[in-house]
Structure formats: structure tokens, C-alpha cells
Amino acid sequence: MADMVRAAVLLGPRRIEIQEFARPPVGPDHALLRVEANGICGSDVETYRGHLGKATGPLIPGHEPLGIIEEIGEQAAKRWAVVPGDRVAVEIVVPCRSCQSCLTGRYQYCRHRAVGHGVTPLSVAPGLWGGLAEYLYLSPGAILHPVDKTLPAEIAVMVNPIGAGVRWACHLGGVGIGDTVLVLGAGQRGLASVIAARAAGAGTIIVTGLSADAHKLALATEFGADHTIVVDECDTVDRVAELTDGRLADVVLELTPMATAPVTDALLAARLGGRVVLAGLKGGKEVPLRTDLIINRALTVVGAYGVDARACADAIRIIESRRFPLAKLHTHTFGLDDTALAMETLGGEVAGEAAVHVSVHPEAASC
Known part of the structure; x- marks a missing residue:
């Protein structure tokens, strides 16, 4: 296992830089996800352009991660009912799980959430909070959804x-x-x-x-x-x-x-x-x-704010049913080094490229 993790860091409008981070240790209540793919959302494009407000500091974007459980602590494995090797999609929201909103099923409105995937600055340890990285750190509040491992990653990543x-x-x-x-x-x-x-x-x-x-x-x-x-x-x-x-x-x-x-x-x-x-x-x-x-x-x-667990579950059923030709939605796959190009392609800034669904695959070459 590599000791360092490569990630795309958003430093400011239209400024993405590939940086390396120390691979974080995994405690009994945490996990590490090897990112297979991260879908690029229109809001990612607008954030990249600087249209959706100011970031609170450099961060790793990517709130549509799909990947394989690489390491997991004993308590986390019991809580999430997953083991190393399982494929999961990860929600953006990381709720506290104990406030009134969380306990009454309205966890998206949790007022005590301190982190969120793809929106948390590097200053919050261990920094690997976004899906545009080789690995994503999963804290105890993360919400995971198992996904069929036989589906191509560019299709399975469409959960969001x-x-x-x-x-x-x-x-x-x-x-x-x-x-x-x-x-x-x-x-x-x-x-x-x-x-x-x-x-x-x-x-x-x-x-x-x-x-x-x-x-x-x-x-x-x-x-x-x-x-x-x-x-x-x-x-x-x-x-x-x-x-x-x-x-x-x-x-x-x-x-x-x-x-x-x-x-x-x-x-x-x-x-x-x-x-x-x-x-x-x-x-x-x-x-x-x-x-x-x-x-x-x-x-x-x-x-409408975001996508909740019920919608993710229904989406996974649609995707796994293979009823719709979802492969026709996916138009572009990029490697991590070309994250900025992925944003610009989805944003219609690259001449001759008719993009619909775009994803970044950290281990893949761009195509």
C-alpha cells in the first residue's frame, strides 16, 4: 500500500492542483475508501468557476464518490455492514446522527454536521474529504450504499x-x-x-x-x-x-x-x-x-436540497435493474490529472465535446 495519496485540490476559481497527502490511519470507527470514480456535477462546475460563493479554504472537491472499502475498523464494519472489498456509493452529507433532525429522519438538515464530502476544507484533518482523490476518508457519520460490483464504474457512479x-x-x-x-x-x-x-x-x-x-x-x-x-x-x-x-x-x-x-x-x-x-x-x-x-x-x-438515503436506494434499484440504457448518458472519463479538463468539458467549454455525464477515475487514463 502506498503511503501517500494523490488528490485534486481546488485552490480557487479555475485553480486545481494535484497534491499528495499522508495516507491516514484507520481507527476502529472509521474506514478508507479506494475511489473508483467520482461523478462531476453541475454544481462542481459552478464552484470551479467561482460562481457559487467563496470556499472557506483549499479543499478536495467531489461529492459523488463510488469506490471499494480498502480498510475498515471493527466498529465501523458493524455499523455499515460492509467489509473490505465491498463497493459503495457515499452521500455528501455527514450528519451527527444524534440531534433531533437526525433522529427523526431529517438528517440532511442536521445543524451539527462538521464535515461533508467534497465541501470540507483541507484544514479539517485528515483532509481527504472529497471524491477527487485516490482515497476518501470515511468518518463515523458517513452514509454508505452498497452497489453491484459487476456494473461498470461509470454506470455505478450515477447514484447521485x-x-x-x-x-x-x-x-x-x-x-x-x-x-x-x-x-x-x-x-x-x-x-x-x-x-x-x-x-x-x-x-x-x-x-x-x-x-x-x-x-x-x-x-x-x-x-x-x-x-x-x-x-x-x-x-x-x-x-x-x-x-x-x-x-x-x-x-x-x-x-x-x-x-x-x-x-x-x-x-x-x-x-x-x-x-x-x-x-x-x-x-x-x-x-x-x-x-x-x-x-x-x-x-x-x-x-429541493440534495439527494437523501431513500432516493439513493431507489436510484440504485433503477441502475441495477439495467432497464434503461444508462451507458448512453456517460460521455467522458478522465484521470485525476485532468480534473480541471473534466470540469470544463461538462461545462461546455471544450469545443467539439458534447458532454452529458462526466466522471473522474483516479486510476484511469483520460479518454
Whole structure:
């Protein structure tokens, strides 16, 4: 076993450096994960660009890690029911497990959590808190989900984006049989929402994107969308009204990054008594909110934060079922040395690269 661990460190906007860290000892209540792959999220890209607030210090990004249990303490093995060699996906949130929120199943809102995967600065020992590294340190509060070891790593690592689709469309959006669902945004989580809505029995699924998103909109159709709307060529709300004979959408998912206008579109495109789920981060931008729309249309508006254990479990069932051709979502694999290029590729900054799902595999060469 190597004594040193290589990791990609975010030093500031667009500044990623590969550094080495001492391999931490593993106590009875802890574990060490050998990272097979870490998915790159749109929020990672915006953080890399410096759009989502200031980091509290240099850190190792990566909140979608998948890997193999390399070392584990006796108490940790009992708690997590895993042994060396098991493959697991790891949640971003590391709750305290003892406060009122944790004990009542609302651990995502734990006020006492001190660390989180991919968001904790190096100053918090042992520093290896992010998935963009050869190894990830697992503290006692970490939440793990076993995943089928026979799946390719680039598919198995999709637990977080597929889980987001499940949570936002089904758990928060309440999509049911026959519902009309509008998904604003055709990124990997928008496509995952199509998969989740189709699995839940939605009647009509509509997905929006830009003309530059033609490859993503084509995938949306392949995964079950009935209609796609190119928003820079026509009015979203008018087209939804046309497609639904004026009934509009039962459930609207607003997933667009940084853009503010789609929030109003979401409210206008929801039917009377409809449900709107807001999950697209805007980088702190002020969003004009037409509250009269919410009141007069009797809308339910829900904010979506992250992916919880229930959504992860449902996502793993979808992935392991092999029902959907998820390999078509994955477009790029990068090695650890090319982490910055992975961010830029997913962000559409690399000419000629039509990225959808991108992951970094610490032991792999870029391709």
C-alpha cells in the first residue's frame, strides 16, 4: 500500500492542483475508501468557476464518490455492514446522527454536521474529504450504499444524479400515473428526472433545452420524453399550453443552472393546483418572484436540497435493474490529472465535446 495519496485540490476559481497527502490511519470507527470514480456535477462546475460563493479554504472537491472499502475498523464494519472489498456509493452529507433532525429522519438538515464530502476544507484533518482523490476518508457519520460490483464504474457512479431525478420528480414532485411533467433543463439531472418520471408512470413528459443542447434533447426522447422544446427558438409556456391543450403541467421541475427566467416559466407552466420543484442553483442571483402566480394558481412550490438515503436506494434499484440504457448518458472519463479538463468539458467549454455525464477515475487514463 502506498503511503501517500494523490488528490485534486481546488485552490480557487479555475485553480486545481494535484497534491499528495499522508495516507491516514484507520481507527476502529472509521474506514478508507479506494475511489473508483467520482461523478462531476453541475454544481462542481459552478464552484470551479467561482460562481457559487467563496470556499472557506483549499479543499478536495467531489461529492459523488463510488469506490471499494480498502480498510475498515471493527466498529465501523458493524455499523455499515460492509467489509473490505465491498463497493459503495457515499452521500455528501455527514450528519451527527444524534440531534433531533437526525433522529427523526431529517438528517440532511442536521445543524451539527462538521464535515461533508467534497465541501470540507483541507484544514479539517485528515483532509481527504472529497471524491477527487485516490482515497476518501470515511468518518463515523458517513452514509454508505452498497452497489453491484459487476456494473461498470461509470454506470455505478450515477447514484447521485439518478437519485436526484427520483427525489425531485417523485418524492418531492409527487409524479404519479398519467401526470404531465415539465422538466426545465436537459442536463444529466434533467435526463435522470425523465427516467424517474417514466418509471413512476407519467403520462406526458416535456423537456426543455437550448439549441446547443440538441444531443441532450435527443437523449431525453430516448429515455422517455414525449416532447422537447428548444427555448431559444420558441416560448416555453406557450408551447407547453399548446402541447397540453391548455391544461399545462401537473408537475414542473426547474433545474436550469444560473438562469433566472425559467423560474417564472415554471410558475406559468404549472396548472391550477400544480406542483413546482425548484432545484436549479442561481449563484445567489436575485430572482423576481411573482407571488400572485403562486397564490392565484394555488401552486405548491418546493425547494429541493440534495439527494437523501431513500432516493439513493431507489436510484440504485433503477441502475441495477439495467432497464434503461444508462451507458448512453456517460460521455467522458478522465484521470485525476485532468480534473480541471473534466470540469470544463461538462461545462461546455471544450469545443467539439458534447458532454452529458462526466466522471473522474483516479486510476484511469483520460479518454
